[in-house]
Amino acid sequence: MSNVISMEKVRKRNNKSGKFVLLIICLVFIAVIFAFQLxxxxxxxxxxxxxxxxxxxxxxxxxxxxxxxxxxxxxxxxxxxxxxxxxxxxxxxxxxxxxxxxxxxxKSIISYIPYMGKYLCLSKDGTVIDYTNDLQKNIPIVHGLSFDHFVIGDKLFNDETGIFKAILETSLKMKKFDFKIDYIDFNYNDPEQIVIKIDKISISIGNIININRKFELLKELITKLPEGAEGTIDLTDINKKNIIFTPYNSK
Structure with missing residues (x-):
């Protein structure tokens, strides 16, 4: 009988041994992890x-x-x-x-919308994320909108209205300029006639075109007003030479 051992057989034995050792190592590793977890x-x-x-x-x-x-x-x-x-x-x-x-x-809330005695919580992507009376501070309430129904988790507006874009832009600028806006008012669902209220001042901003410049002018003017001032500001035409504050009691 020949004493010659085939190299192919040696390789197969080595492969089997290697796989066996690898399997043992894996099992030990898993056992250690389970023991560690226990x-x-x-x-x-x-x-x-x-x-x-x-x-x-x-x-x-x-x-x-x-x-x-x-x-x-x-x-x-x-x-x-x-x-x-x-x-x-x-x-x-x-x-x-x-x-x-x-x-x-x-998700962050950008505004509240009154509906049937409570408020819809509107997120930055336009979806309704809650329906509640528990309101957070410094988030504006949106007035002047009408709709028939809502579904939590669904978008409240379609892209054709322009309403949501106006709400989002106004809310973002509110945070940028550190305004504590009480409400945003859309006259008859019209994004071209936006009015915001800060404390006791009512500001007509019209639409959101040039809204950054409008808020810059608003910031500049409000800082000059006395505390507790009551009146109106018209920012619908920023090309006016003077943007003025009109007290409610002025004649």
């Missing part, structure tokens, strides 16, 4: 949540103190957010096998 409690940090509690966010993503984060990370998972209209996005950031950040991005 004796350690997860460190879970929820970031960015203001509307919803930490427990609600943990339930939404399905991560708790004893969740096996190794297995969780391997499994692709979509979060069901339909019941949580204020949540825009949730991101999971892993620091170790038992340390994770849950980063929540909430």
């Amino acid at each position: 004796i350690n409690v997860n460190i879970i940090t929820v970031i960015g949540n203001k509307i919803y509690s930490e427990e609600i966010i943990k339930n939404v993503v399905g991560i708790h103190e004893k969740t096996n984060l190794f297995v969780y990370k391997l499994a692709s998972k979509d979060f069901v957010l339909e019941e949580y209209p204020y949540i825009e996005n949730i991101d999971i950031k892993y620091h170790s096998f038992n340390n994770v950040d849950i980063v929540v991005t909430e």
Whole structure:
């Protein structure tokens, strides 16, 4: 009988041995992770949540103190957010096998719209995210609009009206110039006849054309007025030589 060993057989044995060793290493690695998870409690940090509690966010993503984060990370998972209209996005950031950040991005409210005794909460993308009487400070209430119905999670306006663009632009400029606007008024749903109110001053801005310049002029004029001033300002024509404040009691 020949004592010659085929090199092909040697290679096959080596391959089998290598695969076996690799399998053992993987099993040991997984066992260590599971053992580590069993004796350690997860460190879970929820970031960015203001509307919803930490427990609600943990339930939404399905991560708790004893969740096996190794297995969780391997499994692709979509979060069901339909019941949580204020949540825009949730991101999971892993620091170790038992340390994770849950980063929540909430939708911001740009305005409230009165409807049937309560207020619709309008987000920056034009969707209705809530229907409530619990109003946050420094968010303007929009008057002068009429509509038949609404659905939470759906857009309130179509792109043809120009209303939402006017609401968004006015709200953004309000924040840019640090104005505490009480309300935005659209006369008969008309985005060409916008009136805003700041404290006891009613300002006609017309449409949103040149709105940045209009707010620059408004800022300049309001800073010169005495505290508690009551009256009107007309910014519909910014080409006027003088933009003036007219007190209510003027004749």
